[in-house]
Amino acid sequence: MKTKILLISLSVLLVIPNFINKDINGEAKYNNIERFDPRLSSINSIDKLDKYVDAEASAKFISIYSEKYTALLAYIISCRFYHGFSHFSLSDNWIAALSEKVFGYGLASKVDPEQIMQYKYAACSQQAIVMMAVLRKKNISYRRVGFPHHYALEAKINNKWYFFDPNMEPAISLSERLHENWNGSNDHLKKYYTKHGNVNWEFGTHEEAQYGVTNEIPGQHAKVFQSVTGFFSKILWCVPLIFMFAKKRRRTFMYVVRPINPLPPQNFTPVFPLKYY
DSSP: OHHHHHHHHHHHHHHGGGGOOOOTTOOOOOOSOSOOOGGGGGOOSHHHHHHHHHHHHHHTTOOTTSHHHHHHHHHHHHHHOBSSOOBOOHHHHHHHHHHHHHHOTTTTBOOOHHHHTTSSBOOHHHHHHHHHHHHHHTTOOEEEEEETTEEEEEEEETTEEEEEOTTTOOOOOHHHHBHHHHTTBHHHHGGGOTTOSOHHHHHOSSOBOEEOOTTOOTTHHHHHHHHHHHHHHHHTTHHHHHHHHHHHHHHHHHHHHSOSSOOOOTTOOOSSOOOOO
């Protein structure tokens, strides 16, 4: 009886988080410094973002396959989001949410661009992921640019790499974005980040940027982890009940299959002698 109560209690405990719509890893608040425009929150998919940027580029007579188009895309993304990690809530995926709360490592931070588009805020890596998704739709090559505590990207336009950072919004011209003009030196970029006081922590000192594989889709391992944990978050509560019913059925089966009149052993000797007629 105690085991049954324990298993039912465990099942209830595992199902409760699925009804709690709370981000236990913290929701980001707007700091009123970034260029965030709440009117753009209605752009909640990569397709809508793609069409919006195309319309803005057309109105400004900007060619899609130009550095000005990619700069416009970065600018619009910087207006669409303010900084902060978008996470899975408990009701979305309580296993991933709890894992990040306990272990960190961004385990509950969303890496699917469509999911990121549902939020007003996104971290540096997430805003870069959104920008990469649009560049993929346009067949524009890109690569990740990693710093000690920051994440940006470069886009290849007319066989030249240009630096873009929609999250930290550097005050940098198109010509200064050229890879040849900063050549992977983190220190060289710091002067363009006039709105940030912690650039030495973000970029390090006398360090070189780290580059990802061209056109790589980032966060694939995280996406697998989040998909698997999301599935188990919804069904894990069933396991104690299945175990309880299986145990009960096994006990019932043992009583049912027990023979009523077992055969006598081979060396059985009858009490009365047998008579043959």
